[in-house]
Amino acid sequence: MAEPQEMRAVLIGGRELGGIEASGKSSVGNTILGRDVFPTHRRTASCQKAEGEVSGCKITLVDTPGWWWHYSVENTPMFDRLEMTQSLLLCPPGPHVFLLVLPVDSVFPEIYRFALEEHIGAFGKQIWKHMIVVFSATRPFSESTFENHVKNWPDLSWLLKKCMNRYHVLDITNGSDGSQVQTLLYKIAKIMSTEVGHYFEIDSTMYDKRDERRRGAQEKAQQRRLAVQRQRDELKSRMQSKNSTGDMRLIVVGASWAGRSSAANVILGRNAFEVDEGRTTVRCQVKQNEINERRVTVVDTPGWYYSNPVSQTSETDKLEIKRSVNLCAPGPHAVLLTVPIATAFNRSYKTAVEEHMNLLGEKAWDHTIVLFTRGDWLGDTTVEERIETEEPHLEWLMKKCGNRFHVLTCKNQSDFKQTTELMEKIDEMVAGNGGHYETIDPEVEEKLTVVQNTAKIIRRKVRRQRKILQDFFKGENYKVPKLRMVLLGKEKSGKSSSGNTILCKYLFQTSLSEEYEMQSAAKQSSMQQRKIAECLISVVDTPGWSATSSENTKEIVNSVSLCPPGPHAFIIVVSAKERFTNEDQEALKKLMANFGERVWSHTLVLFTSGDWLKNKPIEEYIECEGNALKWLVNNCESRYHVFDNWRAGSQVKHLQIKLEELVVRNKGEHFKSEEKKGRLQEMFSRPKTLTVDEWNKREEELIQKMLKAFWVNSDDDSKTPNQEKDGSFNIIPPTCKFHL
Secondary structure, X not given: OOOOOEEEEEEEOEEOEOOEOOOOHHHHHHHHHOOXXXXXXXXXXXXXXXXEEEOOEEEEEEEOOOEEOOOOHHHOOHHHHHHHHHHHHHOOOOOOEEEEEEEOOOOOOHHHHHHHHHHOHHHOHHHHHHEEEEEEEOOOOXXXXXXXXXXXXXXXXXXXXXXXOOEEEXXXXXXXXXXXXXXXXXXXXXXXXXXXXXXXXOOHHHHHHHHHHHHHHHHHHHHHHHHHHHHHHHHHHHHOOOOOOOOEEEEEEEEOOOOHHHHHHHHHOXXXXXXXXXXXXXXXXXXXXXXXXXXXEEEEOOOEOOOOOHHHOOHHHHHHHHHHHHOOOOOOXXXXXXXXXXXXOOHHHHHHHHHHHHHHOHHHHHHEEEEEEOHHHHOOOOHHHHHHHOOOHHHHHHHHOOOOEEEOOOOOOOOHHHXXXXXXXXXXXXXXXXXXXXXXXXXXXXXXXHHHHHHHHHHHHHHHHHHHHHHHOOOOOOOOOEEEEEEEEEOOOOHHHHHHHHHOOOOOOOOOOHXXXXXXXXXXXXXXXXXXXXXXXXXXXXXXXXXXXXXXXXXXXXXXXXXXXXXXXXXXXEEOOOOOOHHHHHHHHHHHHOOOHHHHHHEEEEEEOHHHHOOOOHHHHHHHOOHHHHHHHHHOOOOEEEOOOOOOOHHHHHHHHHHHHHHHHOOOOOOOOHHHHHHHHHHHOOOOOOOHHHHHHHHHHHHXXXXXXXXXXXXXXXXXXXXHHHOOOOOOOOOOOOOO
């Protein structure tokens, strides 16, 4: 094989792989060229080209923007998608190879495969013939370790097979080892020698259209900049005779993970609001600071779930968003709507923004400034270019807000210039509006107070009911050697993740993102089991049921056959970040009717997405969400539990205790369908320690005690909301960790 005189390669890859935000594309490029040509301290926002010579061969590399691995292509900004395809024009007549860069020890679940296929789909099917997977490493990685890693992730095996097993492990911290680069170049040369035409051919017609669209966006961006400047100049002229040194009151709204709390901290110049990887704001919070000799008040609000319509947002969150206006009386000067630049502003996102903003009233738009967060995502590009590329939905938002917007880089809290400029824009808007926004609703505070007080009463009653049950069955053996359960729930409720959490191991395939839920959701029931704390736990995962379809009903009903002789418990999984509607109630009624009326005595509600609640008691969610959810909880005799599927620990132990209580409450019997009850009674029921009459007498006494318990208030409010959320036992079990 003759050594090539020239090699052209395009670096592609995603971001945030198993907690690693960057894939290492730029570092791989620097390692190949033997010098630092691509910046590694910031994101690659637009295509960058670099050239060099390695062992007498001219090397041309093009670095490209990365996509989020858990995003579908629909949720990747259009600017980034166009920029990826523009990479081909920087290495004419076309690249010899595409280097797909992955961190060598990162996870690679099914959702990442979907994202990869969608994002490189714009290049066409021929791209696979020109692709090598480059695994970026920051330490020595043995071949056996690598092979074991690949075995753990079937979709990674699929990827290597798709690339005809072409891959290379590159230590990006060891630039002095030229042999690893030489080996990679040899593998590229093999592709060049076998592929017809030697390089990836460009569809000039398609790229001409994309280039035309990009140039058009740049022209419109310039026009927008000029229009905004004229608008600001006019408003500044109105301000000359007005005082702009008074207090400033601001409300920050937006979707979760849109950077609301981070943006508020930048504005206040201090870490006033809690920020972490999960949801941190479940109630409105008010913080103040003195900025440029002015008292600035910022109200942070709960975020809605990404692109969910307002109908899927919990009632408590909606009340909190409305309440934000009351917390900065007599009214806010500005509503700052956070929109992350790192996410596409598509139709579903637009709908979510419009519906949630309407909670503040139609006049709120006149006082709104769009606050683009993740300003570091822009790189050397301008926000105006992004706006014009994302049309028509972002164009709609600009019109709705009177073309008022600002970019904030939340990572740079010390940059006071961006805060000063934002305050200037707010003052200009206030001058144009003639004052602040006034819409105070006293009923909101009253509703929230009623909900919180009622939730406390419910909490006391449930604890008291459990205590009576424990006293009533005192002396019974709560420890069961086997525990069988069936998980039921809507699509996207978190059933499979809950099964993995219960078993403390990744056994059920899960979908980590809504965009791919329908592609990867289980269509058949499956059973997994594991021994935990001397108890053999069997979990059956079922297909998700839908309020609009009964397609999976037969499969769900037959799921009980996977855990013979029958399940001890049915766990109805409900996501705490979404609403349980009247339609859901009717669909669940029909589904459960297939099991017979006795099924409810074996049922417990498991609320997932406990991180969404943060420190808010689950009883507030139950009380506020309406009659449908109350019906479900009441049908399960107030048996419920909360799971945060991103952590393990005591929550699993507490659930097991509640299930053991359920087994004892059912006299140790598992569930039997109505038609099989008589036939199976003798075969599978364990010998009873009491006669039927004695059991009936006990049950009657129990009912009387429970009725009294519901009306006797408990004064025990010593538990924190987090303790109350998990249950009434204070147990510290061994740590339960996942083993992937």
